[in-house]
Amino acid sequence: MSCNDDDVDCAEVLARVYAFLDHELDGRALTYDEIEAHLDGCGSCLSKYDLERAVRQVLARSCACEHAPDALRMKVLAQIREVRIQVTEDITDSGLPRI
Ligand SMILES: [Zn+2]
Numbered sequence: 001m002s003c004n005d006d007d008v009d010c011a012e013v014l015a016r017v018y019a020f021l022d023h024e025l026d027g028r029a030l031t032y033d034e035i036e037a038h039l040d041g042c043g044s045c046l047s048k049y050d051l052e053r054a055v056r057q058v059l060a061r062s063c064a065c066e067h068a069p070d071a072l073r074m075k076v077l078a079q080i081r082e083v084r085i086q087v088t089e090d091i092t093d094s095g096l097p098r099i
Helices: 010-015 017-022 032-041 043-062 070-094
Strands: none
Touching: 010 017, 010 032, 010 043, 017 032, 017 043, 032 043, 043 070
């Protein structure tokens, strides 16, 4: 199933978000251009991509080593999810973000 008019599948994109961020796409299924084009037009894939990218930025700042410990990664990921849920709930409740 596709979110927009192109024939790129959301599941295909999400399965490759990590490889996309790591610049490790093997090129067999989707190219960088195809994924970028899909993220441009698909909110749900873009939010997943943004979340993963945000985690990596936090980890890059807080940890000099290339691979952060899984525990730290999960902790950061959970905190970002929490913030996002709060923001989403605020928008849903009032119709406007309460900041
Ligand atoms: Zn999508």
